[in-house]
Amino acid sequence: MSIDESGPAPPQAENVGILAAEVYFPTTYVRQEDLEKHDGVPSGKYTIGLGQQGLSFCGDREDPVSMGLTVFHQLLRRHGVSPSEVGHLQVGTESGVDGSKSLKTYLMPILEAAGNTDVEGVDCVQACYGGTAALLAAAAWVESRAWDGRLAVVASHMAHAYDFYKPTTGYPAVDGPLSVYCYLHTLDVCWARYAERFERALHAPCTLDAVDHVLFHAPYNKLVQKAYARLWYLDGCRNGGADPSPAHSHTPIAHPYPPTAMPPGLEKYLLGATHASYDAKVRPGTCVQRQCGNMYTASVWSGVAQLLETTGAALEGRRVLLYSYGSGISATLLSLRGRAVAPGSRFSLARLQAGSDLAVRLARRPAAPPADFLAAVARAEALRGAKAYATLWPRVEDLAPGTYYLKEVDERHRRVYGRRDE
Numbered sequence: 296m297s298i299d300e301s302g303p304a305p306p307q308a309e310n311v312g313i314l315a316a317e318v319y320f321p322t323t324y325v326r327q328e329d330l331e332k333h334d335g336v337p338s339g340k341y342t343i344g345l346g347q348q349g350l351s352f353c354g355d356r357e358d359p360v361s362m363g364l365t366v367f368h369q370l371l372r373r374h375g376v377s378p379s380e381v382g383h384l385q386v387g388t389e390s391g392v393d394g395s396k397s398l399k400t401y402l403m404p405i406l407e408a409a410g411n412t413d414v415e416g417v418d419c420v421q422a423c424y425g426g427t428a429a430l431l432a433a434a435a436w437v438e439s440r441a442w443d444g445r446l447a448v449v450a451s452h453m454a455h456a457y458d459f460y461k462p463t464t465g466y467p468a469v470d471g472p473l474s475v476y477c478y479l480h481t482l483d484v485c486w487a488r489y490a491e492r493f494e495r496a497l498h499a500p501c502t503l504d505a506v507d508h509v510l511f512h513a514p515y516n517k518l519v520q521k522a523y524a525r526l527w528y529l530d531g532c533r534n535g536g537a538d539p540s541p542a543h544s545h546t547p548i549a550h551p552y553p554p555t556a557m558p559p560g561l562e563k564y565l566l567g568a569t570h571a572s573y574d575a576k577v578r579p580g581t582c583v584q585r586q587c588g589n590m591y592t593a594s595v596w597s598g599v600a601q602l603l604e605t606t607g608a609a610l611e612g613r614r615v616l617l618y619s620y621g622s623g624i625s626a627t628l629l630s631l632r633g634r635a636v637a638p639g640s641r642f643s644l645a646r647l648q649a650g651s652d653l654a655v656r657l658a659r660r661p662a663a664p665p666a667d668f669l670a671a672v673a674r675a676e677a678l679r680g681a682k683a684y685a686t687l688w689p690r691v692e693d694l695a696p697g698t699y700y701l702k703e704v705d706e707r708h709r710r711v712y713g714r715r716d717e
């Protein structure tokens with residue numbers, strides 16, 4: 296997919312696009328309905344209230360490095376990319392394993408094995424936005440005079456899902472309502488700026504009708520539903536539509552209500568009014584997010600991979616709007632266009648679709664009991680900063696074939712990785 300029009304095209308801009316995407320999630324997860332029972336909250340609180348189905352977590356055998364190794368290895372192998380073809384490798388992350396060494400350096404053995412050490416890029420760290428920053432840096436490299444024709448890889452990894460779920464010492468402190476406000480308010484600002492640029496570049500009105508799919512960063516799915524409803528509302532306001540609020544029906548809206556000052560009933564109305572278009576434009580990119588929980592830097596980009604799987608060649612010519620949000624605040628609203636590549640290319644949309652197995656892998660995961668999840672959290676806490684230990688769980692044979700895993704942390708905090716046989 297190519298990055299959409301956003302201004303006068305520099306000479307190399309036609310080379311910029313996403314050729315392939317790969318997603319890794321651990322095989323261990325807990326069902327949200329089991330967590331509701333375990334936590335003693337009313338039934339529906341997590342599954343309907345937050346719109347989530349599963350929560351991925353991993354044991355001490357997996358960390359951001361092993362997940363990055365797995366997904367990077369898989370990306371090259373599945374798409375027939377030789378390590379010598381990679382000239383840029385950038386990792387978007389929220390949770391490195393070292394205060395100095397980048398995650399990118401841990402992935403280098405895969406390229407070094409093929410004699411390739413001439414690889415630009417390090418890590419991008421900024422809450423959930425790191426993956427997007429990495430993608431934009433890779434795109435800028437391909438557009439620049441430094442580009443030598445090789446491929447750029449942005450390897451986003453999934454952070455431990457419980458990092459944000461159970462804040463304790465050393466975990467992020469969260470102001471939930473403020474963070475939700477910031478997410479939605481930032482969407483308002485981004486949409487206004489996006490629409491302005493769109494109209495300047497394309498000399499055509501920017502409306503949601505010009506968009507075929509929308510992908511959102513997803514801390515939880517209910518916020519995605521609300522964000523899409525808000526986008527529809529903003530679109531109506533911007534394009535001189537009538538106030539859809541039952542209380543103010545058909546009054547032209549000069550200024551949208553801010554997210555915190557919506558008249559009673561308006562949000563519910565918007566959710567209902569956008570139900571069908573949400574199903575068509577948004578839902579196809581949300582399955583991994585609902586089944587794994589907040590994937591932080593990888594969240595919105597998992598939607599790209601899922602859209603490739605569900606839509607394939609039909610994506611050609613379609614416009615995908617993508618909202619990346621990271622606390623702090625950093626956000627980008629950008630659009631991508633599905634583009635055909637040379638017939639028979641290893642990166643054709645049809646091939647990407649045929650080679651993708653996200654739904655199969657999600658369905659194959661056996662659900663773990665909440666007690667396993669809590670034990671993994673407790674062990675991660677106990678091992679924070681520890682050295683000279685061998686990892687214990689899960690058993691290597693319970694990892695998916697080909698998965699990289701952490702074997703041990705030695706007495707000098709050096710991490711040793713292995714790979715499960717295929």
Ligand SMILES: CC(C)(COP(=O)([O-])OP(=O)([O-])OC[C@H]1O[C@@H](n2cnc3c(N)ncnc32)[C@H](O)[C@@H]1OP(=O)([O-])[O-])[C@@H](O)C(=O)NCCC(=O)NCCSC(=O)C[C@@](C)(O)CC(=O)[O-]
Pocket residue numbers: 337338339340341343344345389422423424459469470471472474475478512513514515517518589591620621622623
């Ligand atoms: C989001 C909050 C504040 C929610 O807070 P909470 O206390 O978990 O839930 P709540 O009591 O506010 O209820 C949530 C919804 O569930 C409903 N509900 C309640 N009970 C039931 C039931 N039985 N059956 C059906 N529905 C039920 C309830 O009515 C409500 O509906 P809403 O008003 O939203 O429409 C909390 O989960 C939180 O603090 N989360 C962490 C922060 C977060 O996710 N923020 C999102 C924006 S910031 C962001 O995306 C960045 C981030 C987080 O990814 C980090 C980064 O960038 O690094």
